[in-house]
Amino acid sequence: MKPMFAVAVVTAAGVLAFCFGAGAPLQAADVPTQQVHDFQLTDHTRLAHQLYYYGYAPAIVLMTRQNGSGVSMARSAELQKIAAGYQARGVLFFLLDSNLADTRDAAALAAAKEGLTLPILMDEQQLVGEQLGVKREGEVFVINPKTWAVAYRGPVSNSVAALDAVLAGQPVARSQIEVTEGRAVSFPEQARAAAFARISYVREIAPILQEKCVSCHLTGGIGPFAMDSYEVVKGFSPMIRETIRTRRMPPYFADPHIGAFKNDQGLTPAETKTLVHWIEAGAPRGDGADPLLANAGRVAAEWPENLGKPDVVVDLPAFKVPASGLVEYQFMRVDNPFPANTWLKA
Incomplete structure (x- = not known):
């Protein structure tokens, strides 16, 4: 009888376990x-x-x-x-x-x-x-x-x-086919996989979202949905995982290897892994009052509080977006509203 060995592949949906016969791909x-x-x-x-x-x-x-x-x-x-x-x-x-x-x-x-x-x-x-x-x-x-x-x-x-x-x-x-030569790659987080389901939404997840995401994800904000409850976050969790893995969110693209930046809105490596692992564990609710409920009813300000209403507003020409299909990149042309050299604050 040929010896057997087993492999478990961890996915977002769970664990797929399957066996291989030695020498038999x-x-x-x-x-x-x-x-x-x-x-x-x-x-x-x-x-x-x-x-x-x-x-x-x-x-x-x-x-x-x-x-x-x-x-x-x-x-x-x-x-x-x-x-x-x-x-x-x-x-x-x-x-x-x-x-x-x-x-x-x-x-x-x-x-x-x-x-x-x-x-x-x-x-x-x-x-x-x-x-x-x-x-x-x-x-x-x-x-x-x-x-x-x-x-x-x-x-x-x-x-x-x-x-x-x-x-x-x-x-x-x-x-x-099993690869048998070379060094193994160590994944320390895999040893903690069973603990991912115990990541606290109240104490770990919600504070990250409140600090790095909610400023845009408010009612009337630039984000496509308001992070004002666990239920909303749970519903959008697959999208959140994808945007984090592709680094589209948060939209802060400074290279973390070069320099240190004030008001850094990017996720730290630890925050990124915590969010992804929590979602892959099924985004468990856990105990405690939902901190994001404090955002219910909050409406994003029309203009940033530190700048106020702008002195000049430039309107882009209207563009009809089709219901389906591919829209090529649009180059919008507007008239320069300034007749002379002008200092811009923001």
Whole structure:
């Protein structure tokens, strides 16, 4: 009898558990389909990449790596050679670094030393690696952007056959193969997964929302809904998780690696992980009075209190927004209301 080993993939919906027979890669029909949720990560050159933005690509390939590892160096070089062969076909290749010990600057130095041109996505908060269920370096994920499903997961050596199948619109025969070489990637938060359901909405979640989100998410505010109760937050929790993972919210885009900023409205890494893990645990209510109820009835001021009503208001021309379809970027032209040089306060 062949020995068995088990793998559990943690997703936003729960845990998918399935087993592998040693030496017997599962066939496509045997493997539960794993989805890749949207994310935005910055690479080692400081360029941001949002996964779903690349939905036009015929396939996307991610490979995990760590700095200073001989296995990562060898597999990264191997993947870069493969990428060169698929460049004309529009396939996108990325390296994914979820190792907490690796910094962006260190990854840039390593890329220069190794002659790597593939973007190294820095998963500094490990949320992407957690969602993918990353186990170790050198693990390749071939993603089908038509469905955002992982069509193949395994070593680089089998990725070409999997990639060719995806490009041909065919199922991957050997869609999941265990990667046994190289270093394991440590995800400390996984050891605390059982505690995520005990994250306190009253003491931990609501204070973050009150400090970083409510100023816009008020009745009449610029936010699309008012955060004035747990029920509202719970209902919008999938959207909140997505906008946090893609870094669209809060809309504060200063690079946290460079300098310190006053009135920083961005989420800290700890706040980000707390919110995402709480939502992935089902956004439990817990005990205590709802702090966000204090926002019920609050209406956003028409103009910022520290500035007051503006001296000049410039109206944009009317534009009819269609009910459906794609709207190209609009370049609105308005007349300059100032006849001479004028100092603007805000």
